[in-house]
Amino acid sequence: NAGVTQTPKFRVLKTGQSMTLLCAQDMNHEYMYWYRQDPGMGLRLIHYSVGEGTTAKGEVPDGYNVSRLKKQNFLLGLESAAPSQTSVYFCASSYVAARLSQLTQFFGPGTRLTVL
């Protein structure tokens, strides 16, 4: 059981470049989430998905897009990277069975992104 995995682990982009971060989970979780973590800001929700084919905006969605074509995968895209998007990105997933299960999120190891 790998849990939640993220690809890549590190990436450096130039302003204006695009990239896609991949999140995969093997726990058959319905819900998946993308967060960014910045010093002094805590974890902030970018987008989330409550099931295959669905996505919704979180707290800080601007500049990002997501897709959930398969239940086990959740992709985060940056179409035109900006220095303000330099951050550590975490993917998480959770069950849907009951409220506490939904709130118990399993996190991936993170992707460190630097935009120059």
Place this chain on the structure above:
Amino acid sequence: QKEVEQDPGPLSVPEGAIVSLNCTYSNSAFQYFMWYRQYSRKGPELLMYTYSSGNKEDGRFTAQVDKSSKYISLFIRDSQPSDSATYLCSPAGDYKLSFGAGTTVTVRA
């Protein structure tokens, strides 16, 4: 105003000391109160949670919630070097988690 305010730290304590971590929150709808632990360069992992007001103990860890004052605490007894990590408080309600900025704790051997 942030929805969750957490004492920023960092904290450095000798092995065996009691560690006290605190958060305040503003949303009275929060019902679950989670604590996540995050080791350096890793993702957060759920440490423990409480529901509504009261105390919950899990080994050396005790979580306290006072909903009347919107105050959350985590205590670590007999702290160990392996407890060195960043601790994130996370009050939750309506299927949504909010996170504090985290307090980094270092336990010196």
